[in-house]
Amino acid sequence: MEKNVAGRSRTLLPRSFFDRDPRQVSPELLGKVIVRKDGRSGRAGRIVEVEAYLGADDGAAHSAAGRTARNQVIFGPPGHAYIYFIYGVYYCLNISCLPEGEAGCLLIRALEPIAGTEEMAEARGLDNADLHSVRGLRSLASGPGKLCEALGITRERDNGKDLLSPRSDLIVADDGYVVSEIGVTPRIGITKSAEMPLRYIAAGNPFVSGKIKMGTR
């Protein structure tokens, strides 16, 4: 048991949490915390946006065509990191679900930064970000590619890592925070099975990905 900056006690999630259907895990994962343990205080962000990817009957899932060298983590035991490289530019972080042999995962799409924001800005190459404004904080991790850059997540470093082990430098934790209202929408950026409502968001949270609605001012 360790303490975060807000003084809330933080515990690792049990393996059984991810040993379920991704659609069941998704809404409960909102509000949990991703922690990168390096440097002095480490970096941490609260999960505010998640997408579920299924095994069969989901053409958008990387596991749709069966097990390959690239997607094997999705078929492995629950609670492990599946990282893929996209558009030749960014990495994306997923967490495997369901028991060994069954495909299913969650794409982490956005974080609300809660610790190590200066390190995150540095990792993102944002030297002049105003880390006291929502706008500046939002620029750190409001998207799957951005959050990986902010936390230094790469395929080489983190793919296959156990996110539920106290010895890992990348973990998912529960600090007791509860998301009050959960929204469900279709997933972003896919062409196959694009209509399925499998994107879960903390409704009203400004750190969810996408453009900010700016009224005229």
Added chain:
DNA sequence: TTATAGATTGCCT
């Protein structure tokens, strides 16, 4: 404020 193009790698057909 919205729209569009381009970057750039590795995986699968």
Added chain:
DNA sequence: GGCAATCTATAAT
């Protein structure tokens, strides 16, 4: 060879 679970800069309105 084609294309992908993204993001940013730049241009047009």
